[in-house]
Amino acid sequence: MQLRVIGCHGGETPKHRTCTFLLDERLAIDAGSLTSGLDLSVQYKLEAVLVSHSHLDHVRDLATIADNRVQHGCPPLEIVGTKPTLDVLRTHFFNDLLWPNFAAIPSKKEPTIVYRTLRPEVRAEVAGFGVRAIAVSHTIDTSAFIVDKNGVAVAYSGDTGPTDRLWEVLNGRKDLRALLMEVSFPNEQQRIATLSGHHTPQTLRTDLAKYARPKELPTLLYHIKPAFQREVERQCAKLKGVNLDVLRLGDQLLL
Numbered sequence: 001m002q003l004r005v006i007g008c009h010g011g012e013t014p015k016h017r018t019c020t021f022l023l024d025e026r027l028a029i030d031a032g033s034l035t036s037g038l039d040l041s042v043q044y045k046l047e048a049v050l051v052s053h054s055h056l057d058h059v060r061d062l063a064t065i066a067d068n069r070v071q072h073g074c075p076p077l078e079i080v081g082t083k084p085t086l087d088v089l090r091t092h093f094f095n096d097l098l099w100p101n102f103a104a105i106p107s108k109k110e111p112t113i114v115y116r117t118l119r120p121e122v123r124a125e126v127a128g129f130g131v132r133a134i135a136v137s138h139t140i141d142t143s144a145f146i147v148d149k150n151g152v153a154v155a156y157s158g159d160t161g162p163t164d165r166l167w168e169v170l171n172g173r174k175d176l177r178a179l180l181m182e183v184s185f186p187n188e189q190q191r192i193a194t195l196s197g198h199h200t201p202q203t204l205r206t207d208l209a210k211y212a213r214p215k216e217l218p219t220l221l222y223h224i225k226p227a228f229q230r231e232v233e234r235q236c237a238k239l240k241g242v243n244l245d246v247l248r249l250g251d252q253l254l255l
């Protein structure tokens with residue numbers, strides 16, 4: 001499984017992009033930079049997008065990719081998430097007010113996007129991958145995803161603060177090769193991190209201890225706020241007993 005980092009930050013500047021990760025050029029995780037970070041040819045090839053939650057930094061480029069794909073006559077793009085997430089997209093995003101309803105364009109029979117509901121914890125086949133959504137702890141309904149193919153699995157935490165169920169499930173996965181893990185704020189911003197449902201390096205360290213072998217699990221950090229990039233990296237570098245790396249735009253990993 002090839003993983004490509006298209007966007008990995010908790011904010012946007014010309015040097016930082018909001019979250020999108022691409023698996024084998026077919027399946028995207030989150031839509032923060034689907035169009036700002038991908039050429040048209042790659043946008044056209046995409047089969048499905050897993051949406052962790054409905055916050056704008058994770059869904060924004062669904063608007064522009066739908067528009068780009070309809071021009072090219074692409075097959076429907078599957079937008080995959082839990083029911084609460086998809087309900088927000090239907091009601092507040094592709095609602096013919098904020099943006100056209102691409103689930104009925106060019107026609108209801110041949111739409112540009114189709115919604116696909118994931119039942120929490122139930123494995124589903126999406127674009128040739130196995131996908132399981134696990135609820136995590138953010139300010140709204142948010143899922144982590146465990147994606148597997150050919151006996152290899154990668155996990156994506158979604159936006160979350162301290163949480164329990166994800167670690168229970170990960171502890172049972174012998175096929176897990178890497179965890180993409182959010183950390184957003186430095187320790188000094190703990191109050192805002194707690195209020196907004198995000199990790200600081202100190203809460204990340206405590207949560208990683210819920211995993212049986214944190215030292216053996218490559219933990220790839222993302223969603224750092226651009227304003228705090230250096231400070232968060234400095235604090236994470238000091239954490240002991242873990243196996244952390246910070247993801248960068250353009251990184252490619254073979255899992």
Ligand SMILES: [Zn+2]
Nearest residue numbers: 053055138159
């Ligand atoms: Zn969020």
Ligand SMILES: [Zn+2]
Nearest residue numbers: 055057058159
């Ligand atoms: Zn976010």
